[in-house]
Amino acid sequence: MAASGKAPGTGGSRPRPGVLRRVLYRFAASNDDLADDELRKEALDAGASTIADAQSRTRVHIQGRIEVLTLNPKGTNRWLEAELNDGTGSVHLVWMGRRRIPGLRAGRRLAVDGLIAVNDGQRVIYNPKYQLLSD
Amino acid sequence: MNVTQGLKRLLIGRKLESSKLGQTLLPKRIALPVFASDALSSVAYAPDEILVTLSLAGAAGYAFSWKIGIAVACVMLVVVMSYRQTVHAYPSGGGDYEVATANLGPNAGLVVASALLVDYLLTVAVSVSSGIQNAEAMIPALNGHEGLAAAGVIVVLTGLNLRGTRESGTFFAIPVYAFMVSVGAMVIWGLVRIFVLGEPLRAPTAGLVVQGEPKYSSLMGLAMVALLARTFSSGCAALTGVEAISNGVPSFREPKSRNAAATLALLGGIAVSMLMGIIVLSRVTGVQMFDSMGGGSRIIGPNGHPLTSQTTVVGQLARTVFFDTFRPGFYIMIICTMVILFLAANTAFNGFPVLGSILAKDGFLPRQLHTRGDRLAYSNGIITLAVGAAVLVLVFNASVTALIQLYVVGVFISFTVSQTGMLRHWTRRLRVDVRAPREQRRSWQRSRVINGIGLVMTGVVLIIILISKFVHGAYLALLAMAAIFALMKAIHRHYHKVHAELELSDASDRALPSRVHAVVMVADLNKPTMRALQFAKATVPTFLEAVTVDVDPDDTEKVLSTWQEEEVDVPIKVIASPYREITNPFIEHIRRIRSENPRDMVEVFIPEYVVGHWWEQLLHNQTGVVIRARLHLMPGVLISTVPYQLSSSRYAERRWRRNDPRSWRDSRRPCGCGGQGWPGRPREE
Numbered sequence: 144m145a146a147s148g149k150a151p152g153t154g155g156s157r158p159r160p161g162v163l164r165r166v167l168y169r170f171a172a173s174n175d176d177l178a179d180d181e182l183r184k185e186a187l188d189a190g191a192s193t194i195a196d197a198q199s200r201t202r203v204h205i206q207g208r209i210e211v212l213t214l215n216p217k218g219t220n221r222w223l224e225a226e227l228n229d230g231t232g233s234v235h236l237v238w239m240g241r242r243r244i245p246g247l248r249a250g251r252r253l254a255v256d257g258l259i260a261v262n263d264g265q266r267v268i269y270n271p272k273y274q275l276l277s278d
Numbered sequence: 279m280n281v282t283q284g285l286k287r288l289l290i291g292r293k294l295e296s297s298k299l300g301q302t303l304l305p306k307r308i309a310l311p312v313f314a315s316d317a318l319s320s321v322a323y324a325p326d327e328i329l330v331t332l333s334l335a336g337a338a339g340y341a342f343s344w345k346i347g348i349a350v351a352c353v354m355l356v357v358v359m360s361y362r363q364t365v366h367a368y369p370s371g372g373g374d375y376e377v378a379t380a381n382l383g384p385n386a387g388l389v390v391a392s393a394l395l396v397d398y399l400l401t402v403a404v405s406v407s408s409g410i411q412n413a414e415a416m417i418p419a420l421n422g423h424e425g426l427a428a429a430g431v432i433v434v435l436t437g438l439n440l441r442g443t444r445e446s447g448t449f450f451a452i453p454v455y456a457f458m459v460s461v462g463a464m465v466i467w468g469l470v471r472i473f474v475l476g477e478p479l480r481a482p483t484a485g486l487v488v489q490g491e492p493k494y495s496s497l498m499g500l501a502m503v504a505l506l507a508r509t510f511s512s513g514c515a516a517l518t519g520v521e522a523i524s525n526g527v528p529s530f531r532e533p534k535s536r537n538a539a540a541t542l543a544l545l546g547g548i549a550v551s552m553l554m555g556i557i558v559l560s561r562v563t564g565v566q567m568f569d570s571m572g573g574g575s576r577i578i579g580p581n582g583h584p585l586t587s588q589t590t591v592v593g594q595l596a597r598t599v600f601f602d603t604f605r606p607g608f609y610i611m612i613i614c615t616m617v618i619l620f621l622a623a624n625t626a627f628n629g630f631p632v633l634g635s636i637l638a639k640d641g642f643l644p645r646q647l648h649t650r651g652d653r654l655a656y657s658n659g660i661i662t663l664a665v666g667a668a669v670l671v672l673v674f675n676a677s678v679t680a681l682i683q684l685y686v687v688g689v690f691i692s693f694t695v696s697q698t699g700m701l702r703h704w705t706r707r708l709r710v711d712v713r714a715p716r717e718q719r720r721s722w723q724r725s726r727v728i729n730g731i732g733l734v735m736t737g738v739v740l741i742i743i744l745i746s747k748f749v750h751g752a753y754l755a756l757l758a759m760a761a762i763f764a765l766m767k768a769i770h771r772h773y774h775k776v777h778a779e780l781e782l783s784d785a786s787d788r789a790l791p792s793r794v795h796a797v798v799m800v801a802d803l804n805k806p807t808m809r810a811l812q813f814a815k816a817t818v819p820t821f822l823e824a825v826t827v828d829v830d831p832d833d834t835e836k837v838l839s840t841w842q843e844e845e846v847d848v849p850i851k852v853i854a855s856p857y858r859e860i861t862n863p864f865i866e867h868i869r870r871i872r873s874e875n876p877r878d879m880v881e882v883f884i885p886e887y888v889v890g891h892w893w894e895q896l897l898h899n900q901t902g903v904v905i906r907a908r909l910h911l912m913p914g915v916l917i918s919t920v921p922y923q924l925s926s927s928r929y930a931e932r933r934w935r936r937n938d939p940r941s942w943r944d945s946r947r948p949c950g951c952g953g954q955g956w957p958g959r960p961r962e963e
Contacts, residue, residue: 178856211867212852213823214838216845242842248835249828250854 182230195231206254234266252276311454316519319622323408327512329567333575336490347557350513358546360732365538373525374696381699392762397688398630402667407676409619415593424676436664457614465555468599484564487578507746631659641773642766683751690740697733791879793820800826806885806922824850890929
């Protein structure tokens with residue numbers, strides 16, 4: 144079974160690519176790709192699943208970094224939204240009824256549990272359980 | 279009003295309204311000096327070059343001078359005759375470029391154009407240099423500083439032309455007529471003194487020993503033929519400027535073509551008689567010249583040493599004829615010669631920018647050359663010409679003998695091509711209008727014969743010039759022409775490509791964006807940002823969001839808390855920036871919005887501080903500049919800069935209102951003008 148350098152696998156079942164291939168990949172890959180790889184690796188090491196593999200309407204445990212944090216103003220829906228990226232894809236997190244969560248800011252690493260859904264072609268988790276991770 | 283601006287107004291003058299561009303029509307007596315100064319002025323240096331080249335064969339070589347003169351005069355008459363046909367056939371003033379383009383296709387037109395552009399440049403350089411050399415007869419202190427003096431004259435001419443010399447008909451007429459009269463008077467008075475009064479007039483250099491180059495001194499064989507050919511080509515400098523009238527037909531009074539043709543004939547007659555007069559007089563008085571540049575020949579002075587400097591033929595003749603009997607005549611002659619040479623340079627200042635503007639209009643040169651400046655002159659063309667000519671005179675140290683080697687090639691290329699074009703023009707006329715009246719057809723046939731003779735003559739001369747001058751410098755002119763030709767082709771190809779790319783083609787070019795996604799860039803919640811937010815809201819977009827990049831968590835926190843205090847009713851997004859940069863995360867965010875729905879329009883509002891000084895500009899807005907540059911590359915993104923005028927911006931406002939040197943003028947603005955001659959070129963048939 145040929146190992147493709149970038150294909151996101153689930154946990155340790157994926158065979159490690161050869162040394163040369165890894166060196167070549169690290170040399171040729173862009174900064175963003177390497178950063179994504181690191182995020183994915185951290186998530187896998189912590190025992191989380193990846194966003195790309197997450198099935199709709201299943202409970203998932205994922206870990207990643209907040210890319211975009213959206214604060215809605217008064218008078219509109221009282222939702223706090225965030226976009227979480229784990230290197231394989233991104234998922235929207237929505238906390239209904241919250242205006243801010245202390246410590247939750249852009250760039251923060253976060254582990255969340257929740258039921259993943261697809262809305263408008265975009266993965267969403269409503270009111271996830273979250274755990275702020277240290278930077 | 280500041281100092282530079284005051285100075286500019288003093289030197290260049292007030293700016294003029296477009297409506298002032300009305301064309302003054304010239305009667306023949308004014309048109310002759312206006313257009314003829316170039317052609318007539320060449321009699322001031324053509325005899326010099328003939329004698330200088332002949333001096334390579336030693337003293338005996340001068341015996342050929344009048345034969346060469348006759349040959350040049352013959353060519354001149356034939357060319358004038360041919361151009362009389364051109365002004366009748368193409369009265370719109372497009373000149374050789376138009377003739378070549380219409381009859382032989384755009385490439386031939388470009389050949390003519392590049393040849394003429396190079397030659398205009400050389401006209402300025404040669405005329406100014408020759409003027410300086412003549413001035414040396416009167417002001418010996420100029421000796422050794424010719425290059426700088428010539429460059430100075432070019433600067434003055436540039437200033438005059440930027441001012442616009444449109445009301446200058448009379449200003450031209452006086453020195454040109456003075457020159458004609460004084461040359462005539464000098465020749466007649468000189469010949470009268472010699473042959474009627476029997477005075478043995480001798481030029482200062484007469485009778486001195488001339489040492490030529492040994493290989494020419496036998497006056498035999500191929501070497502001599504080559505030398506005579508070279509002399510003839512140098513003498514052909516007298517023909518430059520004949521084409522000026524064919525470019526200026528629209529400026530003549532009605533009947534334009536007939537008047538222009540008459541003026542051409544007059545010009546030919548006067549130029550030929552002046553040229554022959556000077557050559558004959560110099561032969562009779564024994565004027566001798568030597569090659570001061572190449573060093574091929576030298577004149578041994580009375581003290582036994584070779585002369586180091588020499589005065590021009592006109593200078594020597596004026597000294598011989600007038601100095602003892604009528605001294606003011608000497609000074610008048612020298613001054614007139616100098617002035618007419620500078621005026622000749624000035625005709626190039628008229629011709630080059632107009633040709634440049636026509637080429638620019640046709641898309642062969644940058645469009646800026648087609649814009650008229652403050653004074654309605656083609657400022658960009660004038661400056662281009664001045665810079666080129668100044669470089670030439672400085673490099674060649676204003677040596678006419680060196681510059682003349684590059685000269686004339688271009689003129690004869692354009693002569694030959696345009697004669698070919700005229701031949702085809704008449705042939706086609708005869709073929710198409712078979713049922714034209716007999717008389718008409720006969721006159722066409724006559725014109726065709728004349729242009730045919732002109733073609734043969736100019737073609738032969740061109741070949742002689744190319745062969746005899748190629749190694750002496752003509753190759754430089756040819757290289758320059760080839761470079762300009764290639765450049766014009768490339769520019770045209772570029773304009774053409776862009777035009778094709780921009781043309782409306784399929785339906786998607788006309789599609790309305792489905793939704794508008796407005797994004798306001800926020801760095802800090804202050805007056806400019808608030809203005810940007812309000813403006814964005816006023817455009818009623820489908821989605822509106824504010825975006826801030828989280829470079830510094832403390833700053834972001836401050837923005838968010840003010841956001842809540844101010845109760846701004848726009849959602850704000852905080853974008854993570856793991857590498858502390860603003861541009862890339864922001865651009866990435868916009869790209870994500872774009873890729874969600876490519877038919878959406880994304881409108882990015884960027885608040886900008888407007889400041890009054892350039893150093894303030896360095897301190898502000900730097901991120902905005904970079905982000906704008908990046909967003910420009912993204913299709914479907916509209917960038918709205920929301921300016922906020924800081925109090926210092928009033929300085930900038932004041933400066934711009936006062937004077938706006940960078941103001942862009944629309945070149946395509948219609949004005950019922952013909953410029954200095956050429957209105958839109960009506961295509962024939």
